[in-house]
Amino acid sequence: MKLVIGIVRPEKANDVLEALYRADVRGVSMTKILGHGGELDRVETYRGTRVKVGLADKVRFEVAVSDEFVEPTIEALCEGGRTGEVGDGKIFVVPLERAVRIRTGETDHGAVTPVGAAR
Amino acid sequence: MTPEINAGDTAWMLAATALVLLMTPALGLFYAGLVREKNTLNTFMMCLAAIGVAVITWAVVGYSLAFDGDGPIVGGLGHAFLDGVTFEPRDGTTIPHILFMAFQATFCIITTALVAGAVVERMRFVPFLVFAALWSVLVYAVLAHWAFGGGWLQEQGTLDFAGGVPVEMGSGFSALAAALVVGARKDYGRQALLPHNAMYVLVGAGLLWFGWFGFNGGSGFSTDNAGVLGFVNTLLTPAVTLVTWFVLDLIRSRQVTAIGAATAVIVGCVAITPSAGFLSPGWAMVLGVVATFPCYAAIAWRPRTRVDETLDVLAAHGIAGLTGILFIGFFAQADWNGVADGLVFGDAAQLGEQALAAVVAPAYAFGMTWVLLKVLGALMPLRGPAREEAVGMDLVHHGEEAYPTGEGAILISTEAGVDERVPVAQPA
Numbered sequence: 001m002k003l004v005i006g007i008v009r010p011e012k013a014n015d016v017l018e019a020l021y022r023a024d025v026r027g028v029s030m031t032k033i034l035g036h037g038g039e040l041d042r043v044e045t046y047r048g049t050r051v052k053v054g055l056a057d058k059v060r061f062e063v064a065v066s067d068e069f070v071e072p073t074i075e076a077l078c079e080g081g082r083t084g085e086v087g088d089g090k091i092f093v094v095p096l097e098r099a100v101r102i103r104t105g106e107t108d109h110g111a112v113t114p115v116g117a118a119r
Numbered sequence: 120m121t122p123e124i125n126a127g128d129t130a131w132m133l134a135a136t137a138l139v140l141l142m143t144p145a146l147g148l149f150y151a152g153l154v155r156e157k158n159t160l161n162t163f164m165m166c167l168a169a170i171g172v173a174v175i176t177w178a179v180v181g182y183s184l185a186f187d188g189d190g191p192i193v194g195g196l197g198h199a200f201l202d203g204v205t206f207e208p209r210d211g212t213t214i215p216h217i218l219f220m221a222f223q224a225t226f227c228i229i230t231t232a233l234v235a236g237a238v239v240e241r242m243r244f245v246p247f248l249v250f251a252a253l254w255s256v257l258v259y260a261v262l263a264h265w266a267f268g269g270g271w272l273q274e275q276g277t278l279d280f281a282g283g284v285p286v287e288m289g290s291g292f293s294a295l296a297a298a299l300v301v302g303a304r305k306d307y308g309r310q311a312l313l314p315h316n317a318m319y320v321l322v323g324a325g326l327l328w329f330g331w332f333g334f335n336g337g338s339g340f341s342t343d344n345a346g347v348l349g350f351v352n353t354l355l356t357p358a359v360t361l362v363t364w365f366v367l368d369l370i371r372s373r374q375v376t377a378i379g380a381a382t383a384v385i386v387g388c389v390a391i392t393p394s395a396g397f398l399s400p401g402w403a404m405v406l407g408v409v410a411t412f413p414c415y416a417a418i419a420w421r422p423r424t425r426v427d428e429t430l431d432v433l434a435a436h437g438i439a440g441l442t443g444i445l446f447i448g449f450f451a452q453a454d455w456n457g458v459a460d461g462l463v464f465g466d467a468a469q470l471g472e473q474a475l476a477a478v479v480a481p482a483y484a485f486g487m488t489w490v491l492l493k494v495l496g497a498l499m500p501l502r503g504p505a506r507e508e509a510v511g512m513d514l515v516h517h518g519e520e521a522y523p524t525g526e527g528a529i530l531i532s533t534e535a536g537v538d539e540r541v542p543v544a545q546p547a
Contacts, residue, residue, distance in 0.1 A: 011157075011509035014310050034527050043531070045518050055527025083506060 001096040001108060004073045006061040007035060007089040008081035013059040016080030020063070023072040026114035031060045039087030058089060064099055064112045124206075125213035128341040132214045132222055138333025139225035143170055143232050145326030149381065150236055151521075152319025153430050155312060157511025158240045159521035165239065168248055169232035173255040177224045181260040186223065189269030193261055212340040222337055223263070230286045231255045234488075236430035237294035238301045240312075241508055244516040246501050250492065254293065258487050262289045262480055276469070277476040278451060278459060280349060281338035283393025283444040284480045291437015292481040293488035294428055300492040303427030305505045317377050324381035328357060331388045335395040345456060349395035352403040357387025359407025367415050382435060386414045389439035390446070397451040397458060405450070410442045441477050448473030 008016055013030065020028060034055040042053045063073050070093065077091050101111040147166035154162045173181070183198035198204055201220065209219040231251050238247070262285035264270040266277065272284065306312060314320060335353040339346030364383030368375045390410035391403055398406065417434035448470030451461035460466040495501065502508070507515045514520065 009509075011511075014306075036527075042514065043518065044514075044520065044523070044528075046523075049530070050532045051528040052531045053528050085506075 001064070001066055001099060001112060002070050003094045003096045004061075004063045004065060004070065004077070005092040005094065006063070006077035006081065007033070007037075007058050007091075008061065008077065009083065009087065009089060010057045010059045012081045012083065012088075016059075016061060016077055019076035019080035020061075020073065023076040025063060025065065025069060025073050025076060027064060027112065029062045031062070033058050033060050037087055037089060039085070056087065064096055066109050066112050122208055122213050124208050124215060125341065128213045129215065129218060131342050131346070132218050132337055132340065135333035135337025136218065136222045136225055138330045139222065139229065139337065140170075140330075142225075142327050142330035142334065143167075143229045145323050145330055146229060146232050147323070148319045149323025149327060149385075150239065150430055152316040152321075152323060153314045153378070154240055155511070156315040156521060157513055159315065159513060160517050160519055161244065161512035162235070162239045164244070164517065165235035165247055165251075166232040168244075169235065169251055169255075170228050172248060172251045173228040173231045173259075174224055176252050176255045177220075177227045177260075181227055181256050182220050182223065184256065184260040185263040185268040186220075189274070190264075191271040191274070192264070193270075194264050194268055209340075214340055219340065222340075226263070226282055226286055226334075227255050227259050230259050230282075230290050233286075233290035233432055233436060234293050234297060236432040237298040237428050239429050240512065241304050241502050242301050243501060243503055244512070246495060246499050249499075250297075250495055253491055253495070254488065257491060258289060258293055258484055259285055261487075262484065265480070266476070272476050272479070275475070276459075276472045278397055278447050278469070278473065279393045279444065279476065280345075280396040281335045281392045283440045284476055287389050287392055287436045287440025288444070288477070288480045289484045291433045291435075291440060292484040294432035294437070295426070296485045296488040297492060298426055298428035300489060300496065301501050303425060304429070305508050307427040308425070314378060320378055320381045324384045328353075328384050328388055331357075331392075334388075335392060339396055345396040348400075348455065351400060352391050352395045352398060353388065355400055355403045356391035356407040356410075357384050359404045360384070360387030360390065360411050363408050363411040364415065367411065371419075382414075382418065382431070383411065385435050386410060386439045389436050390443040393440060393443040394447045394451070397447050397456045399450075399452050399455045402446075402450040402452070406443065406446050409446065410439050413438050413442055437481065441481070444473050444477050445470075 035058040036055050039056065042056065044051050044053060061077065065073050074091055082088055098108065099111040100107050143166050147163040150166060151159045151163040178201050180199050183196050184193045186194055187197040188195040204216050204220050206215045206217060208214060209216040212219060231254060234254060265272040266279040266284035267273055331353050332350055336346055336350035339349055361380060361383045364379055365375045368379050387407050390406055394406065414434050417438050418431050421428060421431060421434060447461060449461045449463050451459050451469060452464050453460045459469050462470045503515060
């Protein structure tokens with residue numbers, strides 16, 4: 001069991017969701033965040049005041065998956081999120097100690113497998 | 120004998136001109152609410168730009184081509200650079216010629232802004248400015264001359280009170296051509312492209328209706344019966360359209376949508392525009408019902424096609440304008456306007472004259488806009504790369520966001536010059 005964290009461009013968020021869906025990965029949460037990954041700063045101008053927007057809008061996906069889904073999830077995040085420019089984001093894979101489905105009390109593998117999916 | 124300037128008429132026309140000018144920022148609000156957050160400013164800017172660009176082209180040559188002389192296709196250049204446009208009354212009116220010009224300028228502005236609705240979220244800003252300048256002369260001024268500048272449609276008896284031909288059909292069918300030439304947004308048909316602020320849409324629609332009282336109420340150029348009838352009909356028709364739209368919404372999905380309501384207000388205002396001074400109040404209310412159906416159907420059908428005419432200018436303006444123009448042919452009533460009767464009141468020929476306009480104006484608007492954008496597209500790219508479209512027009516073309524948070528933004532310089540101090544995070 002792993003927690004896959006993917007940080008991607010907001011404009012690619014929909015492509016990522018599509019890729020995850022096609023890879024049969026369900027159970028996704030998504031958060032809007034601010035971050036900086038070494039890309040060029042964006043300069044904006046408001047009535048003569050120029051500001052450098054150091055932190056860019058990003059979207060963070062968190063996907064808890066059983067071991068056999070780790071690779072498909074990473075592939076989907078890469079495929080959906082890639083533009084080839086600096087600032088495409090990163091993926092972190094973190095070991096997951098326990099998972100509990102609140103409705104049924106199922107734990108671990110059962111908890112991160114979508115309802116109705118083949119186990 | 121030239122008539123005298125009438126103070127009451129002039130006062131009303133000054134107010135009406137200001138009311139019509141308000142419609143363009145109102146349209147900006149309406150359109151900006153319908154697009155995605157990242158294109159908010161760009162969409163409003165296209166409307167604002169239309170004010171700047173179209174006022175200039177109108178003063179330089181547009182007004183003259185539309186309203187100087189009575190050549191069949193275009194007017195003359197006698198009023199180019201506003202030559203001879205003075206305080207003397209304009210022929211056939213009791214208001215200063217220069218005020219007549221200003222009132223007509225506001226029509227050219229909003230029509231140019233309307234076409235932007237077809238190409239928002241993807242067309243680059245600079246090509247849009249060039250397009251707006253050329254379109255306001257080649258399409259708007261020509262159609263305005265045909266319909267009410269002494270051109271051939273007016274000569275053969277077509278009635279158009281406040282701009283069904285140049286404004287509504289002109290913008291609607293040009294929008295279709297523009298959408299086809301510029302092409303669909305890259306996400307069209309792949310992602311849900313939702314309005315980002317429904318409140319802007321509603322407020323924009325309300326302000327448009329308010330401005331429309333100047334648009335139709337002013338198109339009698341006086342405070343006499345035609346202007347008053349136009350004003351009152353502008354109250355009646357959109358109200359009926361609104362309620363009819365509610366009923367259709369309820370039948371279709373058992374919910375009454377707000378964006379639909381805003382659209383209904385526009386459709387009602389558009390439908391009464393060509394006919395406002397020619398219909399009895401009763402028939403104006405019937406028009407409110409009649410115009411709802413084709414527009415509702417067109418708006419429901421268009422998203423199922425590959426035509427990304429983004430903000431449905433064709434459905435809300437082109438189709439509604441066409442309905443209004445034809446309606447005159449059936450229900451115009453000389454008892455009310457002293458001008459002409461339609462088919463129902465005994466003059467079948469009027470319907471023929473209206474039908475001709477309903478064929479020719481869309482054909483010209485579509486064809487000319489198509490050619491104009493094809494030529495322009497050969498000279499400069501109309502669209503940026505897909506990546507820029509994904510980032511959004513606001514950042515790419517204006518370097519600003521509609522809703523900046525300020526979090527993570529660092530001050531690098533002010534108008535006073537480069538700040539020598541250690542950069543600090545800007546308070547939100």
